[in-house]
Amino acid sequence: MSAVLAPRPAAAADPLAAIRDLVRRELAPKVIDIDTKAEYPEAFLRALGRAGGFAGAVSPGHGGNGRGLVHTIGVMEEVAKTCLSTGFLVWCQTAVARYIELSDNDAAKRAYLPRLATGELLGGTGLSNTMKSSDEIEAYRLTAERVAGGYVVNGVLPWVSNLGPGHVFVTGCPVAGEDGLAFLVVECAAPDFKLVECAHFVALDGTRTLACHFKDTFIPEARVLAHPGASAAYLRRIKPGMILAQMGMGLGLVDACAEMMRQSNRTHAHVNAFLDDQADDVESALAAARDATYALAAALDADPSADVVLDVLKLRLAGGELALRAANAALLHMGAKGYLLRSPAQRRLREAYFIAIVTPATKHLRKEIARLEARGAHPAGAAA
Numbered sequence: 124m125s126a127v128l129a130p131r132p133a134a135a136a137d138p139l140a141a142i143r144d145l146v147r148r149e150l151a152p153k154v155i156d157i158d159t160k161a162e163y164p165e166a167f168l169r170a171l172g173r174a175g176g177f178a179g180a181v182s183p184g185h186g187g188n189g190r191g192l193v194h195t196i197g198v199m200e201e202v203a204k205t206c207l208s209t210g211f212l213v214w215c216q217t218a219v220a221r222y223i224e225l226s227d228n229d230a231a232k233r234a235y236l237p238r239l240a241t242g243e244l245l246g247g248t249g250l251s252n253t254m255k256s257s258d259e260i261e262a263y264r265l266t267a268e269r270v271a272g273g274y275v276v277n278g279v280l281p282w283v284s285n286l287g288p289g290h291v292f293v294t295g296c297p298v299a300g301e302d303g304l305a306f307l308v309v310e311c312a313a314p315d316f317k318l319v320e321c322a323h324f325v326a327l328d329g330t331r332t333l334a335c336h337f338k339d340t341f342i343p344e345a346r347v348l349a350h351p352g353a354s355a356a357y358l359r360r361i362k363p364g365m366i367l368a369q370m371g372m373g374l375g376l377v378d379a380c381a382e383m384m385r386q387s388n389r390t391h392a393h394v395n396a397f398l399d400d401q402a403d404d405v406e407s408a409l410a411a412a413r414d415a416t417y418a419l420a421a422a423l424d425a426d427p428s429a430d431v432v433l434d435v436l437k438l439r440l441a442g443g444e445l446a447l448r449a450a451n452a453a454l455l456h457m458g459a460k461g462y463l464l465r466s467p468a469q470r471r472l473r474e475a476y477f478i479a480i481v482t483p484a485t486k487h488l489r490k491e492i493a494r495l496e497a498r499g500a501h502p503a504g505a506a507a
């Protein structure tokens with residue numbers, strides 16, 4: 124009797140294989156120009172969108188794949204392994220899509236989401252000032268006034284990335300005479316709105332980070348994601364996932380640093396062994412951070428307002444600290460070779476500081492964690 128062999132199930136397809144391939148072919152050769160010549164990787168971003176890299180942030184009904192933060196962070200991690208600047212742009216693009224997706228504004232969803240999902244439309248997020256002001260770190264830089272059919276906005280946001288003449292971004296600001304904030308989609312092409320070049324940065328200078336000048340800028344109802352009465356609940360929905368998603372930048376960068384340490388150990392293990400942080404230490408911290416990130420991402424994909432705010436803040440803080448530690452260790456392992464202008468080791472160190480200073484920065488996270496812990500860490504109201 125001949126044995127009947129059951130057909131072997133096909134190996135599960137790697138959902139990020141195409142992204143990884145695109146990064147290797149189209150992003151890796153550009154990294155030095157992005158870093159040293161402030162080149163904005165627009166062609167790569169458009170290609171990444173066409174390959175489905177932003178689709179996790181958008182529901183299938185609006186042209187996405189609905190795989191949520193788990194997918195978004197996975198893509199960001201792959202990109203940030205090669206270039207943190209571009210990893211941050213992936214965060215900007217997917218964050219703005221997620222803000223719109225989590226709003227109740229169907230007109231805005233129809234108008235923007237299908238094009239954001241494919242990278243046909245590029246966008247950013249101008250919520251640093253909103254978050255810092257609502258956490259009592261600085262004053263609001265924008266003010267809105269309610270008028271017939273929408274709002275009129277005035278003020279300046281100094282730094283918003285992934286912008287350009289045809290791009291969009293989301294911001295949130297107080298409304299005169301009302302309690303709460305208005306969350307709005309801004310079209311950079313609006314006639315009463317201006318993008319202005321700002322200072323140059325030591326890293327992430329290829330992120331098209333521009334100042335946004337509002338002068339009686341009219342935002343119609345169709346672009347309002349939340350009015351003041353609904354803004355606390357809306358911020359509570361978008362904020363934990365927006366902060367957690369930044370872990371994609373940290374995981375990718377730390378992975379690349381561990382790889383550099385391993386490479387250096389092929390020839391210099393006998394002396395690298397005397398350094399404080401070893402590749403095993405960085406890799407085990409990375410594995411723990413990765414597990415925690417994807418577990419929290421799954422929880423927030425199931426319920427964006429899940430009671431995990433304190434866990435997200437602590438993980439994000441640890442992610443920034445690990446990025447600095449890993450980049451420092453990678454440079455010490457690589458030595459003078461890592462100090463060369465074309466070496467990724469010195470670039471990674473400059474990039475790592477961005478993870479620690481972009482909102483919510485290390486000091487902001489520590490302030491919020493202390494506040495929540497002092498009041499008994501009741502996370503239900505924490506993100507508002």
Ligand SMILES: Cc1cc2nc3c(=O)[nH]c(=O)nc-3n(C[C@H](O)[C@H](O)[C@H](O)COP(=O)(O)OP(=O)(O)OC[C@H]3O[C@@H](n4cnc5c(N)ncnc54)[C@H](O)[C@@H]3O)c2cc1C
Nearest residue numbers: 248249250251252281282283284324327332480481482484
């Ligand atoms: C490369 C880069 C990209 C960024 N992209 C975005 C983005 O996409 N969206 C977003 O909302 N925020 C963005 N930011 C802002 C960022 O998230 C932080 O809010 C910002 O770095 C300030 O945080 P901080 O904790 O240093 O602030 P603080 O320590 O509280 O203060 C920072 C100091 O910088 C000063 N400052 C503000 N603007 C300028 C300026 N134009 N020139 C000089 N000094 C200034 C402030 O007055 C203050 O004294 C970006 C910042 C950088 C460096």
